[in-house]
Amino acid sequence: MSTIESVHIPPQTGYAFLLPAGGVVRIIAPLGEQVADVMAFAAQDVREYLSSGRTIDYNENIFVVKGSTLYSNRSRPMMTMTEDTAGRHDFLLTPCSQEMFEKTYRVTGHHPSCFENLATNLEKFGVAPDQIPTTLNVFMNVPVDSTTGKVVVDVPSCSAGDYADLRAEMDLVVGVTACSAEMSNNGTFKPIDLEVSRI
Amino acid sequence: MSTIESVHIPPQTGYAFLLPAGGVVRIIAPLGEQVADVMAFAAQDVREYLSSGRTIDYNENIFVVKGSTLYSNRSRPMMTMTEDTAGRHDFLLTPCSQEMFEKTYRVTGHHPSCFENLATNLEKFGVAPDQIPTTLNVFMNVPVDSTTGKVVVDVPSCSAGDYADLRAEMDLVVGVTACSAEMSNNGTFKPIDLEVSRI
Numbered sequence: 001m002s003t004i005e006s007v008h009i010p011p012q013t014g015y016a017f018l019l020p021a022g023g024v025v026r027i028i029a030p031l032g033e034q035v036a037d038v039m040a041f042a043a044q045d046v047r048e049y050l051s052s053g054r055t056i057d058y059n060e061n062i063f064v065v066k067g068s069t070l071y072s073n074r075s076r077p078m079m080t081m082t083e084d085t086a087g088r089h090d091f092l093l094t095p096c097s098q099e100m101f102e103k104t105y106r107v108t109g110h111h112p113s114c115f116e117n118l119a120t121n122l123e124k125f126g127v128a129p130d131q132i133p134t135t136l137n138v139f140m141n142v143p144v145d146s147t148t149g150k151v152v153v154d155v156p157s158c159s160a161g162d163y164a165d166l167r168a169e170m171d172l173v174v175g176v177t178a179c180s181a182e183m184s185n186n187g188t189f190k191p192i193d194l195e196v197s198r199i
Numbered sequence: 200m201s202t203i204e205s206v207h208i209p210p211q212t213g214y215a216f217l218l219p220a221g222g223v224v225r226i227i228a229p230l231g232e233q234v235a236d237v238m239a240f241a242a243q244d245v246r247e248y249l250s251s252g253r254t255i256d257y258n259e260n261i262f263v264v265k266g267s268t269l270y271s272n273r274s275r276p277m278m279t280m281t282e283d284t285a286g287r288h289d290f291l292l293t294p295c296s297q298e299m300f301e302k303t304y305r306v307t308g309h310h311p312s313c314f315e316n317l318a319t320n321l322e323k324f325g326v327a328p329d330q331i332p333t334t335l336n337v338f339m340n341v342p343v344d345s346t347t348g349k350v351v352v353d354v355p356s357c358s359a360g361d362y363a364d365l366r367a368e369m370d371l372v373v374g375v376t377a378c379s380a381e382m383s384n385n386g387t388f389k390p391i392d393l394e395v396s397r398i
Contacts, residue, residue: 053251053293053333056350058302062291063348073329075298092261092291094252099274103257130272133332134252146345149262151255 002197009036011189014117014177016125017196018043019168024082026195027138027176032160034190035179037095037114037135039122040070040078043171046127048072050079052091052134062144064089064136069169076170083165086158090140092151095132096181105182112180125173132175138164140184155186201396208235210388213316213376215324216395217242218367223281225394226337226375231359233389234378236294236313236334238321239269239277242370245326247271249278251290251333261343263288263335268368275369282364285357289339291350294331295380304381311379324372331374337363339383354385 002023009015019025019040027036042048054071056062064070065087070079094100095114101107119129139162141154168174178192179185201222208214218224218239226235241247253270255261263269264286269278293299294313300306318328338361340353367373377391378384 047327047329051293051332053291057292057299060350061348062343062350073293073332075296075302092252093256094250094272097274100256103274128246130246133250133272144261144343144345146343149260151259151261 002199005196007194007196009176009178009192009194011178011191012112012180014114014121014175015194016121016173016175019172019174019196020198021168021170022199024165024167024197025174026163026165028161028163028193028195029139029158030160030193031190032158032162033156033186034192035140035156035184036138036192037118037177037179038138038166039118039132039135039175041127041173042072043173046125046131046173048074049131049133050136055091062092064091070136078169078172079166080169081164082167083163086139086162086164088139088141088157089164090137090142091134092142093134093137095135096179114177114179117177117180118175122173122175127173153183156184201398204395206393206395208375208377208391208393210377210390211311211379213313213320213374214393215320215372215374218371218373218395219397220367220369221398223364223366223396224373225362225364227360227362227392227394228338228357229359229392230389231357231361232355232385233391234339234355234383235337235391236317236376236378237337237365238317238331238334238374240326240372241271242372245324245330245372247273248330248332249335254290261291263290269335277368277371278365279368280363281366282362285338285361285363287340287356288363289336289341290333291341292333292336294334295378313376313378316376316379317374321372321374326372352382355383
């Protein structure tokens with residue numbers, strides 16, 4: 001029997017936790033139209049991390065779907081997406097950051113960001129900000145134009161209650177955010193809920 | 200007046216060097232149909248590195264073209280592609296590696312790889328293998344299907360003598376390979392030539 005822990009991530013915040021091998025984190029958009037940036041590191045050595053490039057390479061696909069294996073920079077299976085009711089996630093873009101808000105949206109002054117929220121919550125697990133790379137952006141809707149290469153950030157296609165399950169294939173440190181970017185949640189900041197099952 | 204150093208990178212090998220801000224490296228496919236994996240780190244702190252995710256995000260494009268600015272994980276301009284006669288490069292996939300040859304091509308025994316050649320040559324600059332992320336794969340031809348997300352590795356579209364120029368926007372450590380993968384060069388391993396201009 002597994003123990004289930006419920007976690008509520010308020011809008012524009014984050015959370016980090018240990019997920020042993022075999023454990024599953026269910027990432028839920030309780031109100032729909034919200035993005036959760038997810039990052040994972042090997043608990044035994046946080047220099048091993050979830051790699052977008054290796055994952056795209058081995059799956060031969062830019063999209064993560066039900067059944068996709070997510071690989072580390074050392075080419076080892078790190079997570080598997082075992083369930084998915086949303087159908088669209090992004091693994092191309094980096095977490096929103098103070099610099100992104102300044103460059104892309106001309107924001108002045110502090111703006112909450114997924115990068116800051118991951119960095120703050122992952123610090124206690126020995127992860128430095130420079131170790132946060134391209135994240136798995138759960139529910140993020142980023143179409144790519146095959147001809148021009150252009151990417152756009154569209155409204156997430158997930159509805160209220162949609163979820164994606166990620167199973168740990170090794171002992172992990174996992175960080176998750178409720179995205180802070182106006183463009184990623186159709187203009188209204190929303191929470192993300194987690195259900196974490198440990199065997 | 201700038202000093203120009205010519206470097207010949209034999210097939211399936213690599214090279215690493217310091218490129219001060221303002222310097223330019225011209226990456227040449229002398230025989231065409233060959234890929235050069237390129238990675239850059241800030242010379243003053245190699246924890247700052249060329250980031251595919253930040254570059255795709257800020258350019259709003261998966262393709263790097265003439266005029267593209269390439270960004271670091273700290274969102275600072277690191278390089279600019281100032282000239283390009285080839286027209287197609289990839290910034291989605293990780294360097295070919297021993298594990299990739301084993302997983303994707305069922306190779307047994309040692310196979311030369313861009314990852315190994317970058318790691319070996321970057322070691323003297325204080326870069327550990329785990330610090331080599333998704334690289335800029337110059338001349339690599341990786342079309343993406345917008346609908347399915349599928350990526351394929353096509354024959355490079357570059358012809359003999361095609362080149363791309365990358366200008367350093369900060370003092371850099373740069374690694375470059377002549378790709379070791381059969382699929383990236385139409386079945387014949389080929390060299391890569393460099394012309395490095397320092398102001």
